Amino acid sequence: MRALMLIAPLLVFVLLSFVIPIASMLFRSVENGIVSETLPLTVEALDGWDADGDQLPDEAIYEAFVRDMVVAIEAKKHTRLGSRLNYEETGMSSMFRKSGRALKKLNPDTDGPFKDQLIDIHDGFGELQTWRVIKTHSVEVTNGYFLNAIDMQRTHEGAVSQPEDKQILVKLFIRTMFMSLIITGSCILLAYPISYLLATLPMRVSNLLMILVLLPFWTSLLVRTSAWKVMLQQQGVINDTLVWLGLVSDSARLIIINNQIGTIIAMTHILLPFMILPMYSVMQTIPVTYTRAAKSMGATNWTTFWRIYFPQSIPGIGAGSILVFILSIGYYITPEIVGGTKGVFISNRIAYHISSSLNWGLAAALGTILLGVVLILYWAYDKIVGIDNVKLG
Amino acid sequence: MTDLSNDAAFVEFQRVQKSYDGEILVVKDLNLSMPKGEFLTMLGPSGSGKTTCLMMLAGFETATHGEIMLDGQPINNIPPHKRGIGMVFQNYALFPHMTVAENLSFPLEVRKIGKSDREAKVKRALDMVQMGDFGNRRPAQLSGGQQQRIALARALVFEPELVLMDEPLGALDKQLREHMQFEITRLAHELGITTVYVTHDQTEALTMSDRVAVFDDGRIQQLAPPDQLYEEPENSFVAQFIGENNTLEGTVKSINGNTCIVTLDDGSEIDAMPVNVSRPGERTTVSIRPERVEFNKDRLHSDAHTLKAQVKEFIYMGDVFRFRMSVAGNDDFIVKTRNAPDAVRLKPGEEIEIGWLTQDCRALDA
Numbered sequence: 001m002r003a004l005m006l007i008a009p010l011l012v013f014v015l016l017s018f019v020i021p022i023a024s025m026l027f028r029s030v031e032n033g034i035v036s037e038t039l040p041l042t043v044e045a046l047d048g049w050d051a052d053g054d055q056l057p058d059e060a061i062y063e064a065f066v067r068d069m070v071v072a073i074e075a076k077k078h079t080r081l082g083s084r085l086n087y088e089e090t091g092m093s094s095m096f097r098k099s100g101r102a103l104k105k106l107n108p109d110t111d112g113p114f115k116d117q118l119i120d121i122h123d124g125f126g127e128l129q130t131w132r133v134i135k136t137h138s139v140e141v142t143n144g145y146f147l148n149a150i151d152m153q154r155t156h157e158g159a160v161s162q163p164e165d166k167q168i169l170v171k172l173f174i175r176t177m178f179m180s181l182i183i184t185g186s187c188i189l190l191a192y193p194i195s196y197l198l199a200t201l202p203m204r205v206s207n208l209l210m211i212l213v214l215l216p217f218w219t220s221l222l223v224r225t226s227a228w229k230v231m232l233q234q235q236g237v238i239n240d241t242l243v244w245l246g247l248v249s250d251s252a253r254l255i256i257i258n259n260q261i262g263t264i265i266a267m268t269h270i271l272l273p274f275m276i277l278p279m280y281s282v283m284q285t286i287p288v289t290y291t292r293a294a295k296s297m298g299a300t301n302w303t304t305f306w307r308i309y310f311p312q313s314i315p316g317i318g319a320g321s322i323l324v325f326i327l328s329i330g331y332y333i334t335p336e337i338v339g340g341t342k343g344v345f346i347s348n349r350i351a352y353h354i355s356s357s358l359n360w361g362l363a364a365a366l367g368t369i370l371l372g373v374v375l376i377l378y379w380a381y382d383k384i385v386g387i388d389n390v391k392l393g
Numbered sequence: 394m395t396d397l398s399n400d401a402a403f404v405e406f407q408r409v410q411k412s413y414d415g416e417i418l419v420v421k422d423l424n425l426s427m428p429k430g431e432f433l434t435m436l437g438p439s440g441s442g443k444t445t446c447l448m449m450l451a452g453f454e455t456a457t458h459g460e461i462m463l464d465g466q467p468i469n470n471i472p473p474h475k476r477g478i479g480m481v482f483q484n485y486a487l488f489p490h491m492t493v494a495e496n497l498s499f500p501l502e503v504r505k506i507g508k509s510d511r512e513a514k515v516k517r518a519l520d521m522v523q524m525g526d527f528g529n530r531r532p533a534q535l536s537g538g539q540q541q542r543i544a545l546a547r548a549l550v551f552e553p554e555l556v557l558m559d560e561p562l563g564a565l566d567k568q569l570r571e572h573m574q575f576e577i578t579r580l581a582h583e584l585g586i587t588t589v590y591v592t593h594d595q596t597e598a599l600t601m602s603d604r605v606a607v608f609d610d611g612r613i614q615q616l617a618p619p620d621q622l623y624e625e626p627e628n629s630f631v632a633q634f635i636g637e638n639n640t641l642e643g644t645v646k647s648i649n650g651n652t653c654i655v656t657l658d659d660g661s662e663i664d665a666m667p668v669n670v671s672r673p674g675e676r677t678t679v680s681i682r683p684e685r686v687e688f689n690k691d692r693l694h695s696d697a698h699t700l701k702a703q704v705k706e707f708i709y710m711g712d713v714f715r716f717r718m719s720v721a722g723n724d725d726f727i728v729k730t731r732n733a734p735d736a737v738r739l740k741p742g743e744e745i746e747i748g749w750l751t752q753d754c755r756a757l758d759a
Contacts, residue, residue, distance in 0.1 A: 287486065289483070289484060289486040290486050290488060292451070292453055292473070292480070292482070292486070293480065293482055293486035293488075293547075294488075295452075295453075295472075295473040295474045296473055296474070296476075296478060296479065296480035296548075296557075297474075297479075297480075297499060297500030297547070297551065298474050298475075298477065298503045298504055298551065299474055299499070299500075299503045300474055303503055304474075307499070308488055311490045312488075312490060
């Protein structure tokens, strides 16, 4: 009980800042109450309409729609519904906004019939697609956002692929995974030798090296990323140096920013300490007697390293890789600044949907998929390497 | 002292010095020569340089000065993996990611020995340490004693002529340690291996070795078979370090061949054998083993000097009686007698006279 009291502040904090937001994200990715809340009568009436046929809904449905809309316009909820439906069918938002004023003047009890009046107000009400969209998205719990997140859409005919020009998210997911793998790989290659040195050099030297490793770690992320911008641009430090050395001609300066290379270079640098530290702490625990024993038995330096030292350092590689990979598939700032359009990650897309397009449902679905991928990777790692083998200290 | 004809020496240290920082010598002028098949123990307190010597022999440290010879060849410039020396480490250093059989197979693999040969040798080595059924286990699944046997088997499996052991029994409990002491010496003698064994446990050194080199302060203080080391220590460090020992301080009064008379600091006189003293007037520490002190006057020479002693404590230890006495100002003077039917049980407070045979009392350096 006392232990519980001691951790209570942390528990509350984690609950408020972590568990609740994640739960709300998971909920938001399937939640779709807006259509049935705003247009309850219409949704009920559409139930009997055959979306696969080529007949427009009948008068009863149009009447129900007008009744719903009058209430919605009164509550100023019709534009929100417009934006929601606009995610599925471009043009719906402006249709709802524009027709709002005219619809407001109608009296559902006296002004019928409405079918032709509505089509007069906006052509959209005379199109099958409009009613199909309303009907397919009237469910309260939808898989529509998830379908969108994998470049598909929910239609009256079931789940179908998005038109080719709108398919970017799967590509972005694959790119995120692929680039994260490359970043993890380059981190392993760069971190292994330095961790080895840190673990084997005398204390005084290794402490100095450690400070060099940690120094960038203590510098602001934004500063480091901006520094890479200065380094990598075409008139930047690296290109200038290469041109000055004559390795690259002035007209063929390397394009190493605003593309994937830029993102990979900058992120490898930024995530390197997360690879070095776990590797170092594992290597530190490998006693020197193992290598000595191997050598006394006649193994050369290389055999000793490859057969004895390396296998025992794998838990460190594993821990570092998980850390770096998971951090990098969710990375946002660095790809945003140095990635241009070709080097951005899925999280940049999530941020776009959160703050620009305001399609939070899709953002939540993307986030949920990302979370799922991380959990699957974690599970797979546990199966293959074993999570007990991961040592962070 | 061990001029065991230089050409027969299998392992030889010639004026070897070692310094880690270029200033302080950890090993000062080490000379040692071992014939083939000998079991030699390097015994000494921690920091005495014994492990450094072992590491130089194994090739993990280089001698700052001097030459180390193996079978007549200087090995200073030969890397460890080409020396062909088997080694057992303090914490066994069994590779945790390999099974026991893989551990044993490793030295054979790096020697490019064929698979069937390897399996036969591994099996033989495992049987040798009575661990034949444990080939498929991981080291972590074995007890300390079992790991110790595997480490031993691994050091022997490639049939090295020289095996080094760095405090291999340090982590075992007393009973297991005694058992393993016996097994190691048995194997070493059966296989005719030359063994250099490092320990700080003097019982281990005395029971296992053909010869013991007592290290202190970077030098060998004495190199001798166990009995000689115990009975005839050459200086007060060895006398103190090996076994239980009583010391009394005083000044040499006269020397007459194999006997001398020492005046103790409280004025009383005793007989001693001069070992490290050469002339009257010199300060000396006399050393006498507790079991060589006699308080039955009939067993002493009639003209022998005796000392007054007051019994302070009587400790019953089963096979022996142990008395703590106050002798010539030393309150920690220990006397041991065998628990025989006629043994006297002195009571605390009793005053007696004690003496000894002259050759049991050694006048050493001060």
